Amino acid sequence: MSPPPSESAASTIGGHSESGPAANVSFDAELARAGANVNSRWGMALFLAKRYPLGGVGLAIVTLFILVAVFAPLITGHDPLATNPSISLAKPAAAHLMGTDFMGRDLFSRVIYGARTSLAVAFGATLLGVVFGVLIGLASGYLGGWVDLTTQRVIDMLQALPTLILAMAMAAALGPSLTNTIIAIAIPKLPSIARVIRASTLSLREMPFVEAARAMGMSEMRIALRHILPNTLAPLIVLATAGLGSAILVEASLSFLGLGVPEPHPSWGRMLSESAAEYVRTAPWLVIFPGLAITFAVFGTNLLGDALRDILDPRQRTSN
Amino acid sequence: MGAYLVRRTVLFFVTVLGVSILIFGLMRIVPGNIADILFESSGFIDQVQKAKIEAELGLDKPLLQQYLSWIGGLAKGDFGFSYMSERPATAEILARLPVTLKLGGLTLFFTVLFGIPLGVWSAVKQNGFVDNTLRVVTLSALSLPSFWCGLLVLMFAVHVFGTIPIYSNEPRGVWQELALLSIPALVVGFRSSALIVRLTRSSMLEVMRQDYIRTARAKGASESSINYHHALKNAILPIITLLGIEASHLLGGLVVIETVFNIPGLGRYLVEAIRWRDYPIVQNLVLFSAFAVVITNFIVDMLYAVIDPRIKYSD
Numbered sequence A: 001m002s003p004p005p006s007e008s009a010a011s012t013i014g015g016h017s018e019s020g021p022a023a024n025v026s027f028d029a030e031l032a033r034a035g036a037n038v039n040s041r042w043g044m045a046l047f048l049a050k051r052y053p054l055g056g057v058g059l060a061i062v063t064l065f066i067l068v069a070v071f072a073p074l075i076t077g078h079d080p081l082a083t084n085p086s087i088s089l090a091k092p093a094a095a096h097l098m099g100t101d102f103m104g105r106d107l108f109s110r111v112i113y114g115a116r117t118s119l120a121v122a123f124g125a126t127l128l129g130v131v132f133g134v135l136i137g138l139a140s141g142y143l144g145g146w147v148d149l150t151t152q153r154v155i156d157m158l159q160a161l162p163t164l165i166l167a168m169a170m171a172a173a174l175g176p177s178l179t180n181t182i183i184a185i186a187i188p189k190l191p192s193i194a195r196v197i198r199a200s201t202l203s204l205r206e207m208p209f210v211e212a213a214r215a216m217g218m219s220e221m222r223i224a225l226r227h228i229l230p231n232t233l234a235p236l237i238v239l240a241t242a243g244l245g246s247a248i249l250v251e252a253s254l255s256f257l258g259l260g261v262p263e264p265h266p267s268w269g270r271m272l273s274e275s276a277a278e279y280v281r282t283a284p285w286l287v288i289f290p291g292l293a294i295t296f297a298v299f300g301t302n303l304l305g306d307a308l309r310d311i312l313d314p315r316q317r318t319s320n
Numbered sequence B: 001m002g003a004y005l006v007r008r009t010v011l012f013f014v015t016v017l018g019v020s021i022l023i024f025g026l027m028r029i030v031p032g033n034i035a036d037i038l039f040e041s042s043g044f045i046d047q048v049q050k051a052k053i054e055a056e057l058g059l060d061k062p063l064l065q066q067y068l069s070w071i072g073g074l075a076k077g078d079f080g081f082s083y084m085s086e087r088p089a090t091a092e093i094l095a096r097l098p099v100t101l102k103l104g105g106l107t108l109f110f111t112v113l114f115g116i117p118l119g120v121w122s123a124v125k126q127n128g129f130v131d132n133t134l135r136v137v138t139l140s141a142l143s144l145p146s147f148w149c150g151l152l153v154l155m156f157a158v159h160v161f162g163t164i165p166i167y168s169n170e171p172r173g174v175w176q177e178l179a180l181l182s183i184p185a186l187v188v189g190f191r192s193s194a195l196i197v198r199l200t201r202s203s204m205l206e207v208m209r210q211d212y213i214r215t216a217r218a219k220g221a222s223e224s225s226i227n228y229h230h231a232l233k234n235a236i237l238p239i240i241t242l243l244g245i246e247a248s249h250l251l252g253g254l255v256v257i258e259t260v261f262n263i264p265g266l267g268r269y270l271v272e273a274i275r276w277r278d279y280p281i282v283q284n285l286v287l288f289s290a291f292a293v294v295i296t297n298f299i300v301d302m303l304y305a306v307i308d309p310r311i312k313y314s315d
Helices: A027-033 A041-051 A053-070 A107-143 A145-159 A163-174 A178-205 A208-215 A220-256 A268-274 A277-282 A285-312 B002-029 B034-042 B047-057 B063-075 B089-124 B129-143 B146-161 B174-208 B211-218 B223-248 B250-261 B266-275 B279-307
Strands: none
Touching: A041 A053, A053 A107, A053 A285, A107 A145, A107 A178, A107 A220, A107 A268, A107 A285, A145 A178, A145 B002, A163 A178, A163 A220, A163 B002, A163 B250, A163 B266, A163 B279, A178 A220, A208 A220, A220 A268, A220 A285, A220 B146, A220 B250, A268 A285, A268 B146, A277 A285, A277 B146, A285 B129, A285 B146, B002 B063, B002 B279, B034 B047, B063 B279, B089 B129, B089 B174, B089 B223, B089 B250, B089 B266, B089 B279, B129 B174, B146 B174, B146 B250, B174 B223, B174 B250, B211 B223, B223 B250, B223 B279, B250 B266, B266 B279
16 A cells, blocks of 8 residues: 655644544554554554553443443343333332332343443444445545535535434434434434545545556546545544444433434433433432443543544644 | 625525425425324324314425425515414514523533633643643533433432422523523533533644744743733634534534423424424424524634634635
8 A cells, every 4th residue: 555645734724624634644653753562563552552541441431331232131130121010210229239210120231231222323323424424525525526516515404404403303204213313323424524534535636646546547446445545544533433422422312302212222311311300309310320321431432532533633632 | 705705605595405405305204294193192093184184284285385385485484383383483483582592692601601711721731730630521521411411400409409490481580590591501511611622722732832922922921911812812713613613503402401401492392393293393493503503604704714814715
């Protein structure tokens, strides 16, 4: 693969414009200069963890979140859906660590299983958003012309609506289901991903290595996917990780408003809507635990996202 | 500049028209209309009655005709009637606008009030105690779902004061109302100020490394003058962009917080209208929101040229 282009970050207005690929730096060289053992993968991981302790914490939280989701049945013995009216609204105790809800369902297992719903929506929506956002951005930037013009107008349109409002309208239109919630959350993600990929593509398109590939007789499709796309990966990873946290939040908000993931999937956001106002007085545990789960999961992805941005996108460093 | 304005105006109409088609289409894909929902709650479906209701609301007409009559009405200043209340949509929306505007205004006020000074402070004390604390606090704020934060505030109110603050449209003194609304505004503002703190910090750090700051320090300018007069002035552009985005996207945050605090504003109204398939209300509110976004973007771009004389709009 040709070396990534190094472009100067000299932008007259603050350098915060979303345009342009991340200033591409040779990571290995930079890491080696900072004293990392670049020859071993573990050496590098260790170095990064030391350099970005908060990112390490984030990674640990996200890993924990994934493990909880995968091994949910092993963590809790209770069925999250089993109702038992006789123990409705029981306080947290040894038998039910986080108490029970008004239908007598064990809140602890609902929160644990809720990680599955949250994870499925967060990763599903991010993946969907990235795949389609990249395709749209690549097509728009690489093909130009009327394709570019049309997609730009559609993107303007999508960006003219607040994320939650667009997601609400989408969720209502598609009807309640897990898949539809994923789609409804993925669509508001498209514009920012497509914009960043388009901007990177526009500048990469003019690079000598693209010209060289074309001179060698490579097809345009192959150039776009094999030569342009890999060079846009850094900002893409940053965007995708940051998007995970927001996807969890949007899902929680949608479910809180009654427009998200339907029963029987346990959803943290819906647990809060069921337990809203009145349980604030009578059963605070129903409010506290699901909210803590959301906050914890989002906090982890945010920490990880911040660290990844510092590592991959030196132009936007928060910890200089 | 003239050509630029023409281009912007054309794009403005294209975007708003696009949003109108999008939201109209989305609302028509929604399974069931208001007639279905009304009969669903009564348990049986009377086809004759249902057809009558649909005819009354114009829901039996072809989609294109429905769309055109909506847009045609808008052009004449007629926003249609709410299906839920059968009152003019304009009246319904205007009745709920003031409280949402006050809430939004307060939120922005708190965002700027806390966001910018704390961001500057964080940058000045880079990697110090204040900076690190603020980093954790802002990151937590960005991870906290605002509706949960609102519920916690309500819970706190119950445990400390034994009661939940009631929001309604009944007349109150100006200060009393502002005090009441500042609780939800602080909850929403917590998140947006965290964003502003982070951006102000990184923007300031970028500026503070430049030569003219050293010059200012060398000529003996005071630290606060350097921070606020020299540095912030040049670091403010990205902050204004973000503030513009936050301002225009406020309705999204207010939807949730108005539901939690039971505030009779536009956000909660939108949720209700979506639930009842009240097409005229949903369509007009969403279009209104898109309008706000596009206008704000334009104002922000114009502000750029005012603040930074290097920026000129041509072509």
